[in-house]
Amino acid sequence: MTEHIDLEQSLHMYEQMAKIRAFEEKVNELYKSAKMPGLAHLYSGEEAVAVGVCEALKRDDYITSTHRGHGHCLAKGAKVDRMFAELLGKEAGYCRGKGGSMHIADPDSGNLGANAIVGGSMGIATGAAMSAKMRKSGQVAVCFFGDGALGQGLFYEVANMAALWKLPVIYVCENNLYGEYTHHTETAAGEFIARAQAFGIHTEIVDGQDVHAVYATMQKLVERARRGEGPAFLQCNTYRYYGHHVGDINRAYYRAKDEEADWRANRDPLTILATRLIAQKLTDASVIARIDAEVNAEVETGVAFALDAPFPDVREVNEDVYA
């Protein structure tokens, strides 16, 4: 997997992951200082999945995202400043302040929206793939969802239809071990991939902490989808560093602190990539430090922009219900 590393692309993927990490740390701060209302579900720890997947896509390929969607949005090309603006309910936000954390969408970068209903976007992604196939556009659609979404019946309906119609859709299951506050072994019987295999869908399991592995596998799946070989199911094993949402602070009752510490210390996607690049003498720590500094500065600038940005006029409450 690592023998043909393109350094420039690897550093780009590092930058994207570092940006997501810095973004989420800032979101946590905003929430804790009561500057942000509502709910936010942090993506920290899972960065290699969004970045590895989106790196294999073109700008006009589609994604649908989840309640834990900031990473997907940024990886697909959304800008930090307008993301923060949306989280703060500002007019400059991607949804003019009407969507918030769980509904950020950016059709210009192929992002058909985060979705607060677990599994709720599976039909939309599948329909986007159907549309791409009908229009012969060559686009593919990626549907992100978590392990918890396998409890939703919609998955079995879309998997059946996508397989029957050989749709160019890739179902990316982010297995971060917990659906809300419950370990997947208590909520999902059998193997995850067996569900897709039952429909004859091509499946892969990948280490979701290794961005190279995610990217390389995803590239194969995208190519076969573009060739008309139909849907695929990619299980990415990963971990969320924080709780189900930002308010889920004391987690010991459902997962051990040692487990959290172990993932952070030994399975961190940024560390894994940086260590590999340095060990192979492709880069050095100063380059990594420079990228970290750059993305931190981008996040600081972005949040400052968003904090200063105006709220939408309250009269907008009635706008955009209908086209």
Place this chain on the structure above:
Amino acid sequence: MSEPREITYAQAVREALRQAMQRDPQVFLLGEDIGVYGGAFGVTDGLLDEFGSERVRDTPLSEAVIAGTAIGAAVTGMRPVAEIQFMDFITLAMEQLVLQAAKMRYMFGGKARVPMVLRTPAGSGTGAAAQHSESLEAWFVHVPGLKVVMPSTPYDAKGLLLAAIADDNPVIFIEHKLLYKTKGFVPEEYYTLPLATSEIKRKGKDLTLIATSVLVARALEAATQLAQEGIEIEIIDPRTLKPLDTAAMIQSVCKTGKALVVHEAPMTGGFGGEIVAQLCASEAFDFLDAPIRRLAGLDVPIPYNRELEKRAVPQVADIVREARALVRGEY
């Protein structure tokens, strides 16, 4: 325009689908058994041969994904027209319609368009019992972001369906099983009717009767009977429940001073309550000389037995009795 021919409601719907597909390559159909079989009520019969299986898609029996893929296709440039075989089955697609299709544009700050139509036959009268006879229009009227259309004649069905397909919003298009075989004059050409205009189906001075779908036909029959007694009923069909055009009904009640609202769906929480509220909040209130009455389905599931089934929803005789009582000042 050429001379209108007399065709059935089902033929009018089919003609609208055909003309929409001929005009716009982005329009396609999906639903259960709509292709080879031609649809549970034969509405899409022949369209598979004409347009092929890419544009007339027989789907699995999976209502949620019929709705879901329609949304995904709509938001990426297509104009899907989905069929839900019986309106009852729409319950299986509710999340996709209510939480996704209806809200997408608003949640995204106006950056998405969801130009999809979901056609579905509603209503009782076929002996199909409680899970194939629902009239659920009030649920959808209550969801911002959806439009709800409920045509009562072949002419309205064609023009409103073509307008719904051309509309950039998700539209729930409710047909009625008992209307499919009814006939009416319909122009052969492509035409649209605006999705926000009611129509006066009969002129009268003694009572304003507002009815939807199959109840419009029953109201017309009742009006013919009452005319023999010298009672002249004005019948207004909203045609589109959302957006709702209240101008004609308000004007009519100002003239007649009496209003009767009639629909098939159960009374409690039914759309008739909304019409009554709109009338009461309008200038028509000052002209009322009797309470506004509602005649609606009983608050029961639709029963199987033919006689019980008839009893569960307003029939012509019920309308005659209620209208006569209202006009005679019995309320």
